[in-house]
Amino acid sequence: xxRVMRQSLLMSIAAxxxxxxxxxxxxxxxxxxxxxxxxxxxxxxxLAHHPADWLAASAITDRSxxxxxxxxxxxxxxxxxxxxxxxxxxxxxxxxxxxxxAGLFHWYELGTADRKAVLEAAAPMLRDPTIFAALHRxxxxxxxxxxxxxxxxxxxxxxxxxxxxxxLASGDFAEYRELRGALRDARMNEFRARQATATxxxxxxxxxxxxxxxxxxxxxxxxxxxxxxxxxxHSMGARVEDVALYAIxxxxxxxxALAPLVDRVAFxxxxxxxxxxALYRTRAIVAxxxxxxxxxxxxxxxxxxxxVFRIHDGPLQFKLSVAQSDEIAPYVEVYLDDVLVAEGEVRxxxxxxxxxxxxxxxxxxxxxxxxxxxxTQRRVRLS
Numbered sequence: 001x002x003r004v005m006r007q008s009l010l011m012s013i014a015a016x017x018x019x020x021x022x023x024x025x026x027x028x029x030x031x032x033x034x035x036x037x038x039x040x041x042x043x044x045x046x047l048a049h050h051p052a053d054w055l056a057a058s059a060i061t062d063r064s065x066x067x068x069x070x071x072x073x074x075x076x077x078x079x080x081x082x083x084x085x086x087x088x089x090x091x092x093x094x095x096x097x098x099x100x101x102a103g104l105f106h107w108y109e110l111g112t113a114d115r116k117a118v119l120e121a122a123a124p125m126l127r128d129p130t131i132f133a134a135l136h137r138x139x140x141x142x143x144x145x146x147x148x149x150x151x152x153x154x155x156x157x158x159x160x161x162x163x164x165x166x167x168l169a170s171g172d173f174a175e176y177r178e179l180r181g182a183l184r185d186a187r188m189n190e191f192r193a194r195q196a197t198a199t200x201x202x203x204x205x206x207x208x209x210x211x212x213x214x215x216x217x218x219x220x221x222x223x224x225x226x227x228x229x230x231x232x233x234h235s236m237g238a239r240v241e242d243v244a245l246y247a248i249x250x251x252x253x254x255x256x257a258l259a260p261l262v263d264r265v266a267f268x269x270x271x272x273x274x275x276x277x278a279l280y281r282t283r284a285i286v287a288x289x290x291x292x293x294x295x296x297x298x299x300x301x302x303x304x305x306x307x308v309f310r311i312h313d314g315p316l317q318f319k320l321s322v323a324q325s326d327e328i329a330p331y332v333e334v335y336l337d338d339v340l341v342a343e344g345e346v347r348x349x350x351x352x353x354x355x356x357x358x359x360x361x362x363x364x365x366x367x368x369x370x371x372x373x374x375x376t377q378r379r380v381r382l383s
Contacts (some may be wrong), residue, residue: 040067044180047081057085064097065106078102078293096121107142118357119148126152132340133158140145140166148241156184168369171328173345176368183208187188188218200226201237211246213339219243219252228259250338295382304332304380313359320365321349324379326372332380346380 002199011214021030022238060081065074078099085095087153103110103118110295126132132154138309140149146166153159160183167176187206203222222243226236233240241370249254253254293312299305303323310316322330334352342352354363365382372378 011316013188022320030352032369037090040064052088054085054088055090057081057088058092058094058098059342061085061095062102065102066107071109075110086338093099093125096125100302101123104138112267119143123148127154129154131161133162136162136166140170140281144157144170146172147171148180155186157183157190167371168331169328171369173331176331184214184218187215188221191218193223195225198294199235200229200232200240201235204237204239204243206285207239207242209242211242212335213250216250216252219247222250223247223254237304246338298379298382302382304367305377306370307364308382311360311362312363313361314355315356316354316361316363317351318365319351319383320346321381321383322346322379323381324372324377326374327376328369328377329379330367331369333366335366335370337361338364 016351035055036059037046040060043056043060043063047060049054050056058081064077064081067074067077069077082095082099085098089095093128099123100118103114103121107115107118119139122135124202126135126149129281132152136149136159137154140146146163149166150163153163160179164176164179164183165171167179188210191203192207194206200222205223207218207222211219246252282369292309295302295310296307297306297308301325320330320332329347331345332342334354336341336354336356341354344350352365367380370378
């Protein structure tokens with residue numbers, strides 16, 4: 001490149017730079033990014049000039065029902081802005097979240113069709129466990145539709161447990177019994193899904209507390225998994241004792257999985273752990289347990305608030321009567337040697353008769369809906 005050509009190129013660059021500087025000084029607003037307004041009127045004007053701004057449409061959806069406009073205009077703006085935002089960003093959650101939030105806060109101002117639209121929009125969101133945990137109770141309090149929540153809930157143990165609590169709170173005990181069975185199946189599915197990758201402690205944590213005969217298939221599967229793995233007591237977690245107690249007490253196979261634990265009795269005694277050693281002698285202790293015939297763990301004077309226990313020899317008959325409750329009746333479950341043998345509502349009073357052979361036997365009575373709607377403890381009298 002010659003000297004003349006270089007000079008010409010430099011002069012062209014200088015002229016172009018000067019021209020750009022003039023354009024900049026003449027249009028100084030180009031340096032400022034326009035900011036989206038926060039108020040509803042400003043958002044509406046902004047959206048008219050930026051019709052593809054889905055965030056602005058979502059913000060209008062979220063705030064329109066909160067405005068001071070007449071109800072009909074508010075609802076129309078809420079609907080139309082949601083349709084636009086969902087069209088512009090079909091894979092984003094913002095439009096639906098704003099639509100559902102506004103609809104729930106103004107539920108009683110909406111008609112039947114709009115309420116239905118809110119529930120339809122919320123259903124896919126509820127598949128997220130975190131969102132379900134936050135929304136399930138407000139939705140139930142607004143709709144009392146446990147069936148909708150059950151259809152929309154994530155297929156997790158926690159979600160089923162939350163639904164079970166709602167069923168108890170509403171006095172829907174038939175739904176409670178269904179959810180109790182669904183929880184049992186969900187725990188087995190969780191075990192199968194995590195069997196190859198989870199530690200023994202994590203697998204044992206899938207079990208409910210306390211363990212009952214309904215959980216024996218899962219206990220058996222866990223014992224078989226323990227039997228297949230190298231014995232590592234320090235990786236089994238604290239709840240391995242629960243499994244050991246139940247399996248030894250009910251002779252759940254394969255007990256070979258617990259053989260190393262049983263063999264450690266002498267070791268535990270030598271190392272100052274007599275309580276743990278006693279745990280592994282449970283089978284002998286239970287076999288020789290005396291017939292105490294006294295309810296333990298009662299609250300107040302012979303009252304049931306959580307669960308009560310009794311060691312007895314032969315048949316047992318007892319009466320329950322309502323000491324403190326609201327319009328929802330107390331619901332109790334009766335377990336004989338960890339097997340559910342009776343359950344039902346207690347209205348005024350109810351008598352249970354257990355036809356047990358020579359013992360000793362261990363009976364547990366559980367109050368499953370323990371608190372009333374106002375949070376007060378529900379109480380049932382024992383006699």
